[in-house]
Amino acid sequence: MNSFQEIKEQIDNSKSIIVTAHINPDGDAIGAGLAMTLALKKYGKDVRFVLQDKNPDTTNFLQGIELVEKYDKNKSYENDLTICVDCATKERLGETQSLLENKKSINFDHHISNTLYADLNCVKNISSTSELVYNFLKDSDMELDKSIGEALYTGLVNDTGNFQHDNVTENTFKMAADLKKLGIKNSKIVREFMNTKTLAAIKLMGKAMFDMKFDENKKLAYYFMTREDLDMYNGRKEDTEGIVEKLLSLDKAEVSLFLREDTKGVIKGSMRSKHDIDVNKIAAIFNGGGHTKAAGFTSNFTGDKIIEIVLENL
Ligand SMILES: [Mn+2]
Known part of the structure; x- marks a missing residue:
């Protein structure tokens, strides 16, 4: 150094x-x-x-x-x-x-x-x-x-x-x-x-919160936003800011995962962790990285496959 x-x-x-x-x-x-x-x-x-x-x-x-x-x-x-x-x-x-x-x-x-x-x-x-x-x-x-x-x-x-x-x-x-x-x-x-949002960002946040899933076993709150979801509101990448943090606010969640399909077949993943789970390690499985409590990656796997791999490794 x-x-x-x-x-x-x-x-x-x-x-x-x-x-x-x-x-x-x-x-x-x-x-x-x-x-x-x-x-x-x-x-x-x-x-x-x-x-x-x-x-x-x-x-x-x-x-x-x-x-x-x-x-x-x-x-x-x-x-x-x-x-x-x-x-x-x-x-x-x-x-x-x-x-x-x-x-x-x-x-x-x-x-x-x-x-x-x-x-x-x-x-x-x-x-x-x-x-x-x-x-x-x-x-x-x-x-x-x-x-x-x-x-x-x-x-x-x-x-x-x-x-x-x-x-x-x-x-x-x-x-x-x-x-x-x-x-x-x-x-x-x-x-x-932070507190100024586009209409698309507010709608997409609402959709993600309404349709989010929670895995009781692994305490994972997650949501996969498809390209169709984004296009429905003319959403841009930056209109999904804050969704991964909001997922983690679920009382029982220890870790959150937000997947966004940027283009067909290319998915951007973001993860957050409340306590001891090291999401930098999980992101590394997909050649991504970041910090122990906040990390990200890009993958060519399907959304379902990514969720499966994350759950296996938690
Ligand atoms: Mn930074």
Whole structure:
């Protein structure tokens, strides 16, 4: 693992930097990536924020979000350093993994399943990549401002479920206090980012809750959302945010599984755990990963087959 100092030196020695993050970016990927981009800009660096996929609409309120560029494989990118945030494997970068070829690379992440794929790796078991990036920026004496603070706070809210998970430490609260001092509006961020839903998202949540299943033996609450379900409400992937957490709220559930058919034959799985069940291990069966209490995977098996395998392994 590389120190903040080594990473800072690499940044200082680079002329042109691209920050990137995982496909289907969530609030932490956007928060950490945007904060890094804005802070390096402020520091005087030539820096761009390039992603395979668009940022979720719930992050449109962030100042500087227009800096997000969609990766274009027909363009050549002349940067000499690529910084990856919140991305456990090279593959999860999607198309932007080509930005690691023939360039120096840095990997900032908090997933325990991280494969340390970059030249310099900074991976820590911490609430969020946003907390890690914050620690790095502070350690490097880089100046923060309200826009950077709001990006970082969005990442914290995303990965801690607005400060309700076990991954929140004393340091996470200290960071939040410091961001508040920068003038961030925490209630605005939570409303815009977490508590604003599309009609499709509300309908799909309702459908999932109505049709969910519970396995008494394995204490698994689960739901498989087919492509037809999604299409019925013109739902997009991001309209299913929060369903896996809601499934886990069932009193008797210890673990939850949400399956979503992204395209015919390709299913995205998300899992959450209340206490001791390690869902990172279950996700690994499908070559996925994440954290012990929150993990995900993508599979070509049928929904029924995935449910069967998960139940067998619980
Ligand atoms: Mn994260």
